[in-house]
Amino acid sequence: MSVLDRYLIKEVGASVLGALAVVVLALLGGALYEVLAPLLARGADPWVVSQYLAFRVPEALVRGAPLAFLFALLLVLSRMGEESELKAMLAGGVSKLRVLFPLLLLGTLLFVICLAAADSLVPRSLQQGQNVLRQAVLQKPRALLQPGTRLVDAYGRIVYVGEVSDAGIGQVRVITAEEILVAEQGRFEQGTLVLSQGMRVTYGGARPRTVARFERATVPLVELSLEPPGGLFSLTVAELRQRIAQYRAQGLPYHAELTALHRKWAEPAAVYSFAIFAVGLAFFLLGGSRSLGMLGVVVLTFIYYATWSVGRIMGEQGVLHPILAAWGPNLLYALAGLALLRLGKR
Structure with a gap:
């Protein structure tokens, strides 16, 4: 040189x-x-x-x-x-x-x-970093969640939080293309979201097929969407290619x-x-x-x-x-x- x-x-x-x-x-x-x-x-x-x-x-x-x-x-x-x-x-x-x-x-x-x-x-x-926020949400949801927050459960379903208060969360929606869970209340317990007083609706095409009420349901969580768009940067090249192929x-x-x-x-x-x-x-x-x-x-x-x-x-x-x-x-x-x-x- x-x-x-x-x-x-x-x-x-x-x-x-x-x-x-x-x-x-x-x-x-x-x-x-x-x-x-x-x-x-x-x-x-x-x-x-x-x-x-x-x-x-x-x-x-x-x-x-x-x-x-x-x-x-x-x-x-x-x-x-x-x-x-x-x-x-x-x-x-x-x-x-x-x-x-x-x-x-x-x-x-x-x-x-x-x-x-x-x-x-x-x-x-x-x-x-997401795991740090996730653990903090389980301990103090009101501080880290707000109405409109989206989460992802272990089955890949979108979890929408409509209300946040000191008592917990409310107006929860768990959404997939085939079904939707609607619950008035929810709380976090050891890494899972526990829903109460809810309803499960399945769909056949664009129309509801079955409707059933439940007293309690658990939703295991794996991810929190607490950031602005751009979270794809947290995926590796292999994970991005796998998602694109899917x-x-x-x-x-x-x-x-x-x-x-x-x-x-x-x-x-x-x-x-x-x-x-x-x-x-x-x-x-x-x-x-x-x-x-x-x-x-x-x-x-x-x-x-x-x-x-x-x-x-x-x-x-x-x-x-x-x-x-x-x-x-x-x-x-x-x-x-x-x-x-x-x-x-x-």
């Missing part, structure tokens, strides 16, 4: 660590505001909330690493352009591709780490699962597009009074995040093809970078 390679990797690597700390704090702050702050406001145990937040750190690191890489690249290369280091490299016969090479090498390291963590560490950590065989839509599967690869692979874009932009801005500055660095980083968020939502809803939704933002930055490399100073 040459002196130039070591210099570029050292400069960008140090900035990546600082940027990653900022990005992770921002992502965790979003989780705290959207999910955890309402729980604290309803009286949830702060220790439980802190544990859950800690289990979200690996996810924030994996998702924040590509953004931190983009931020660091733009910041370092912009500074090198302002201080005429890039001009000196060109004058000394160092090509733009030669500058790009060590940055791609560093990006490959981030890609491998993020890809491996996204399919192993992150799913386990998110599932452990939904396809049943004729059910699987846009969200296929989008999540492609994002497993597209998010860490964004580092390659970022390296091309940052180098192209840095050389394009040479030779004039133009300077990217801190504001420009922040704006360009935010543009990718905004594009990625919109693409994810459109892919999950089936508006965009999942491949385009997952890989589109990467493609935009890569094409822009190649154009800038061609137009930049030689």
Whole structure:
């Protein structure tokens, strides 16, 4: 490895660590505001909330690493352009591709780490976080549940909670395509939901077939849906492929699962597009009074995040093809970078 390679990797690597700390704090702050702050406001145990937040750190690191890489690249290369280091490299016969090479090498390291963590560490950590909330719900349902909360039982049925009070929960619905359980009251006992004063209705087509009342029924729970959409990131690649195959065989839509599967690869692979874009932009801005500055660095980083968020939502809803939704933002930055490399100073 040459002196130039070591210099570029050292400069960008140090900035990546600082940027990653900022990005992770921002992502965790979003989780705290959207999910955890309402729980604290309803009286949830702060220790439980802190544990859950800690289990979200690996996810924030994996998702924040590509953004931190983009931020660091733009910041370092912009500074090198302002201080005429890039001009000196060109004058000394160092090509733009030669500058790009060590940055791609560093990006490959981030890609491998993020890809491996996204399919192993992150799913386990998110599932452990859900288990923390699950145990807390069993002890104090009013603090962690709210009307409209959805749960999943051990048989894959959707459990809908309509009312939450100090006495327990009410207006419970356990729903499948063939039947529905309706109960006025429910309470948690040792990992199960106990329903009382309810009714079971089975369906044949669109019409009710049988109706029977019950005094008591137990529903074993395995999952809580206490987060905003995006929980598919807690599944591994194998689990996503299995779910896609199952939904396809049943004729059910699987846009969200296929989008999540492609994002497993597209998010860490964004580092390659970022390296091309940052180098192209840095050389394009040479030779004039133009300077990217801190504001420009922040704006360009935010543009990718905004594009990625919109693409994810459109892919999950089936508006965009999942491949385009997952890989589109990467493609935009890569094409822009190649154009800038061609137009930049030689």
